Amino acid sequence: MTHVSIQSLTKVYPGAREPALDKLSLEIESGELTAILGPSGCGKTTAMKMIAGLLAPTSGDVTFDGRSVLADKPEHRGVVMVFQNYLLFPYMSVADNIGFGLKMRKAPKPEIERRVADMLELVKLPDLGQRRPSELSGGQQQRVALARALIVQPKVLLLDEPLSNLDAHLRIEMRDLIRSLQQQMGITTIFVTHDQEEAVVLADKVALILDGTMKQFDRPEEFYKRPVDEATARFFGGRNFVQGQLKNGVFESGLGKLAVSEQSTVGNGEGAGTLTFRPENVHLATDHSQPNTLPANLVKQIYLGTQTRLQLSIGSHEIEAICNPNEVEGLINEQEILVTIPADAVWLLPS
Amino acid sequence: MSERLKIFLMLVPALLVIGLLFFGGLFIGLMRSFNYMPVIGLTDPDLSAYLSVFTDREFYLSFLLTFHIAFTSTVISTVIAVGAALLLRRHFLGRAIVNFLFQLNLTIPHLVGAIGILYLFSQSGSFARLAAHWGMIASTSDFPALVFDPYAVGIILQYVWKEVPFIGVIVLANMQTIGEDYESVARSLGATRWQSFRYVLLPLIFPGMLSASVMVFAFTFGAYEIPAILGASFPAALPVLAYRKYTDVDLAARPEAMAMAIVIALLSAVMIYLYLRYSRKRIRG
Numbered sequence: 001m002t003h004v005s006i007q008s009l010t011k012v013y014p015g016a017r018e019p020a021l022d023k024l025s026l027e028i029e030s031g032e033l034t035a036i037l038g039p040s041g042c043g044k045t046t047a048m049k050m051i052a053g054l055l056a057p058t059s060g061d062v063t064f065d066g067r068s069v070l071a072d073k074p075e076h077r078g079v080v081m082v083f084q085n086y087l088l089f090p091y092m093s094v095a096d097n098i099g100f101g102l103k104m105r106k107a108p109k110p111e112i113e114r115r116v117a118d119m120l121e122l123v124k125l126p127d128l129g130q131r132r133p134s135e136l137s138g139g140q141q142q143r144v145a146l147a148r149a150l151i152v153q154p155k156v157l158l159l160d161e162p163l164s165n166l167d168a169h170l171r172i173e174m175r176d177l178i179r180s181l182q183q184q185m186g187i188t189t190i191f192v193t194h195d196q197e198e199a200v201v202l203a204d205k206v207a208l209i210l211d212g213t214m215k216q217f218d219r220p221e222e223f224y225k226r227p228v229d230e231a232t233a234r235f236f237g238g239r240n241f242v243q244g245q246l247k248n249g250v251f252e253s254g255l256g257k258l259a260v261s262e263q264s265t266v267g268n269g270e271g272a273g274t275l276t277f278r279p280e281n282v283h284l285a286t287d288h289s290q291p292n293t294l295p296a297n298l299v300k301q302i303y304l305g306t307q308t309r310l311q312l313s314i315g316s317h318e319i320e321a322i323c324n325p326n327e328v329e330g331l332i333n334e335q336e337i338l339v340t341i342p343a344d345a346v347w348l349l350p351s
Numbered sequence: 352m353s354e355r356l357k358i359f360l361m362l363v364p365a366l367l368v369i370g371l372l373f374f375g376g377l378f379i380g381l382m383r384s385f386n387y388m389p390v391i392g393l394t395d396p397d398l399s400a401y402l403s404v405f406t407d408r409e410f411y412l413s414f415l416l417t418f419h420i421a422f423t424s425t426v427i428s429t430v431i432a433v434g435a436a437l438l439l440r441r442h443f444l445g446r447a448i449v450n451f452l453f454q455l456n457l458t459i460p461h462l463v464g465a466i467g468i469l470y471l472f473s474q475s476g477s478f479a480r481l482a483a484h485w486g487m488i489a490s491t492s493d494f495p496a497l498v499f500d501p502y503a504v505g506i507i508l509q510y511v512w513k514e515v516p517f518i519g520v521i522v523l524a525n526m527q528t529i530g531e532d533y534e535s536v537a538r539s540l541g542a543t544r545w546q547s548f549r550y551v552l553l554p555l556i557f558p559g560m561l562s563a564s565v566m567v568f569a570f571t572f573g574a575y576e577i578p579a580i581l582g583a584s585f586p587a588a589l590p591v592l593a594y595r596k597y598t599d600v601d602l603a604a605r606p607e608a609m610a611m612a613i614v615i616a617l618l619s620a621v622m623i624y625l626y627l628r629y630s631r632k633r634i635r636g
Contacts, residue, residue, distance in 0.1 A: 014442075049535070052535075052539050053538075053539075054535045054538065054539065073538075073543075074535075074538040074539050075538055075539075075540075075541045075542060075543055077539075079539060080539050080540060081535070081536070081539045083532055083535075083536060085532075087532055087533055087536045089533065089551060089554070089555075090555075091554050091555070100537070100540055100542075100550075101540035101541045101542075103550075104537070104540060104541045104542040104543075104546050104550070105541050148540065149540070152540060152541055158539075
């Protein structure tokens with residue numbers, strides 16, 4: 001179990017004007033599963049390679065249990081990185097691939113064979129040891145890559161987009177496998193992904209990187225409830241942003257007057273600000289019995305299968321709501337309806 | 352017309368050239384090696400030319416020398432080429448210029464290279480004169496015999512000079528296609544820099560490296576001009592010996608020359624087969 005501390009980690013590639021990664025700082029508790037989330041090209045893989053020692057940072061530090069590992073060679077860091085495209089050695093059998101790390105450590109042959117067999121059992125591929133990687137499906141190759149990493153019992157496991165090359169049904173299976181293996185072995189794990197759903201489902205904590213800068217490092221639910229800014233909220237599917245004034249717990253804007261709970265304004269004083277609320281927290285209402293119920297014009301309905309997205313016009317603003325398809329049955333476009341936005345479901349973005 | 356037939360018909364001109372010139376020549380050579388040369392009245396095929404080749408001591412000495420030339424120059428060229436490719440794939444100041452210079456002698460003919468070696472390394476060459484001028488040796492004749500010598504140093508030098516960029520360009524392209532991620536995986540799994548080269552990069556570049564070095568081996572084993580210019584007269588390399596027999600004033604020596612050429616081709620094929628088998632096993636395990 002290893003505590004990982006990343007302090008102001010920065011990388012500027014030679015000849016580049018902008019840093020690929022700018023002052024990334026994270027504190028990762030022992031045995032925690034952390035996601036580094038961000039769009040393609042935001043510096044996620046650069047961060048991983050620097051933690052693994054495969055790339056030297058321009059500045060900053062990486063410490064394991066309080067000790068800087070920057071001077072350690074990659075093979076001595078105790079960090080194993082599993083790449084997005086698995087990179088199984090094509091000329092080796094599955095068993096040889098898994099046993100590679102032990103062979104490099106000059107472990108005795110019988111021990112390698114025994115531990116490879118255990119690993120094959122663990123990743124549920126007990127009979128495929130003699131196959132070549134080219135004879136495996138994508139999901140099986142991913143399991144082999146994972147087994148090859150876990151067999152050396154790393155202090156820190158790095159996973160680069162571990163699910164992005166898999167079909168939808170395999171993703172769920174693999175997600176569960178990664179989570180259960182990680183918890184079983186208690187390895188501090190960092191994975192990078194561009195998929196916010198993947199990050200939320202798998203990780204204990206998520207670090208969101210946009211344009212090379214870390215925006216927020218928090219528990220997954222915080223990104224939905226309390227995003228640090230509009231870009232972060234948008235990355236997590238936020239659609240509704242309203243400018244206005246906060247006065248005595250009431251937010252006055254083009255929507256009208258909305259009561260705002262105390263915890264929705266943490267870190268903000270009175271005055272001008274931006275209020276956000278998630279589309280799924282906008283509920284259809286039948287009367288004004290609930291506070292924060294507003295009249296709205298139904299502009300458009302988009303059927304999404306398990307949900308229906310509604311575009312609504314309230315006052316001078318257009319907002320979005322997401323409802324159960326059963327709830328909106330019989331509604332027609334341009335119809336006047338009532339919606340409620342609960343006072344504790346809104347969030348005033350920190351100014 | 353089916354796609355397969357179309358492809359076959361498009362290949363016919365090339366196949367005709369190979370079929371007529373290569374297999375035709377090989378067939379005539381084979382007939383003559385069996386002492387079948389109606390032009391000079393030899394109409395009863397026999398194995399006497401092969402018997403004569405295999406009972407000639409010079410043939411064995413020539414074979415050993417030729418093998419030494421081909422093997423040594425292939426191994427040295429491959430090692431240097433892989434080392435150079437490892438350096439050239441990195442980013443450094445002036446890489447484009449170094450890369451250009453590295454590949455420059457691909458365009459220079461073997462013959463020009465051989466004359467260069469002669470001018471530089473022979474006992475009357477520039478290095479011998481410089482060594483004598485600076486008092487490192489008493490006279491130019493004290494300069495070590497690197498040309499026309501029994502160990503074929505000059506020949507090997509010429510082949511290495513010419514073949515390093517040839518193998519290097521192929522291996523470098525191979526390395527650039529593979530990228531560095533496989534080695535990164537190996538390093539993070541605990542492999543040292545050397546181990547990640549030995550167990551990961553080398554097996555990955557192996558097919559390209561092998562094809563290039565087999566071509567070099569086959570060429571150096573069967574090439575005539577460089578051993579003819581830079582080699583000792585006894586023992587001579589096999590192709591030189593075969594050519595001498597072929598141009599012998601006695602036409603009766605021609606079947607022997609043909610037998611020797613056929614044996615060179617066969618030996619070359621057998622050695623390439625053994626080389627492929629052995630190295631595949633050694634490198635890929």
